Amino acid sequence: MKRIALLGATGSIGRQALEIIAASPELELCALSSGKTDLSALALDLGVEHFQSGGDLVSLLEAAEPDLVLNAVVGFAGCRATLWALEQGVTLALANKESLVAAGALALDAKERGGGLLLPVDSEHSAIFQCLEGRTMQEVSSIVLTASGGPFRGRSRPELEHMTREQALAHPTWKMGQKITIDSATLANKGLELIEAHFLFGLPYERIEVIVHPGSIVHSLVRFRDGAALAHLGYPDMRVPISFALSYPERAATPLRPLDLAAGLTLEFEALDEETFPLVRLARSAGRAGGSAPCAFSAANEIAVAAFLAGQLPFLAIAEVVERTLEQADTSAVRDLDSLVAADAAARGIASEQLGKIS
Numbered sequence: 001m002k003r004i005a006l007l008g009a010t011g012s013i014g015r016q017a018l019e020i021i022a023a024s025p026e027l028e029l030c031a032l033s034s035g036k037t038d039l040s041a042l043a044l045d046l047g048v049e050h051f052q053s054g055g056d057l058v059s060l061l062e063a064a065e066p067d068l069v070l071n072a073v074v075g076f077a078g079c080r081a082t083l084w085a086l087e088q089g090v091t092l093a094l095a096n097k098e099s100l101v102a103a104g105a106l107a108l109d110a111k112e113r114g115g116g117l118l119l120p121v122d123s124e125h126s127a128i129f130q131c132l133e134g135r136t137m138q139e140v141s142s143i144v145l146t147a148s149g150g151p152f153r154g155r156s157r158p159e160l161e162h163m164t165r166e167q168a169l170a171h172p173t174w175k176m177g178q179k180i181t182i183d184s185a186t187l188a189n190k191g192l193e194l195i196e197a198h199f200l201f202g203l204p205y206e207r208i209e210v211i212v213h214p215g216s217i218v219h220s221l222v223r224f225r226d227g228a229a230l231a232h233l234g235y236p237d238m239r240v241p242i243s244f245a246l247s248y249p250e251r252a253a254t255p256l257r258p259l260d261l262a263a264g265l266t267l268e269f270e271a272l273d274e275e276t277f278p279l280v281r282l283a284r285s286a287g288r289a290g291g292s293a294p295c296a297f298s299a300a301n302e303i304a305v306a307a308f309l310a311g312q313l314p315f316l317a318i319a320e321v322v323e324r325t326l327e328q329a330d331t332s333a334v335r336d337l338d339s340l341v342a343a344d345a346a347a348r349g350i351a352s353e354q355l356g357k358i359s
């Protein structure tokens with residue numbers, strides 16, 4: 001029996017994880033958390049003793065003693081839980097990409113000390129992880145992250161000027177929470193995933209490619225030095241990477257429909273329009289700059305997305321806020337969690353100032 005702590009239980013990943021855990025006799029829920037939603041009814045219903053809304057998740061995790069932490073918190077708020085699991089050597093199934101982006105170097109150090117597993121839940125990274133199984137990184141020439149392109153694929157900058165919240169929230173292939181859906185429309189999500197991939201797989205940025213693949217059938221690819229490229233295919237459904245991470249190293253049965261190749265499956269790919277969607281380029285340069293630059297990228301993006309969702313910032317200004325924040329933030333090296341928290345707060349301060357100047 002594997003004891004699971006589910007952080008972010010009421011979000012899109014959290015709800016799908018609950019479904020998978022309920023269907024598996026091997027998995028037992030030992031802790032639940034949410035950002036704000038009261039969990040007492042759900043915890044009572046599921047027989048979970050440890051639960052919490054908001055606050056510091058470390059005490060919850062310490063009390064629950066999980067074998068696996070599924071971190072599906074949104075944003076920087078997931079950082080302490082990520083570092084706790086890695087430090088303790090408790091298997092971490094990571095859906096909170098922002099924590100690895102912001103705390104990448106600290107997280108890798110904690111993982112080294114803890115000696116536990118870090119399993120990506122992000123569909124692209126799960127795909128890459130699966131394509132890499134049994135291989136060494138010396139055999140890899142590059143990894144290729146696929147991007148659906150979001151609802152505004154094929155649009156030009158002038159066309160995006162007046163895009164509304166509702167238009168940005170209408171994702172063509174993935175049904176997800178609001179923050180990640182906006183991040184998919186701006187391509188900031190792919191920028192975060194680029195940095196996430198760098199820390200997960202230890203490849204330099206020039207060996208991580210991004211390609212637009214509107215159908216979201218190929219979840220990502222790995223190119224090997226012998227010329228072979230391995231891809232991971234399936235319908236866009238987060239229950240696959242969630243189930244993989246929760247059941248690893250086994251592959252549990254799921255009720256999901258298999259890929260219907262005979263129905264006429266076509267796979268289309270196109271280059272990313274970096275001029276219209278500058279956030280991948282900005283993420284790449286933040287990643288290369290290192291230190292707390294990735295943290296500043298993610299923090300500024302969180303502030304800008306919240307402002308956009310509140311109707312206080314135009315769509316194209318999201319990237320502008322991030323760019324200006326990266327120009328002004330002090331992005332020196334991160335020594336510990338306290339200095340990271342300070343860097344995050346400073347970047348949020350700069351980004352918030354930009355909001356007033358732009359909108």
Ligand code: MG
Pocket residue numbers: 122123124193
């Ligand atoms: Mg993803």
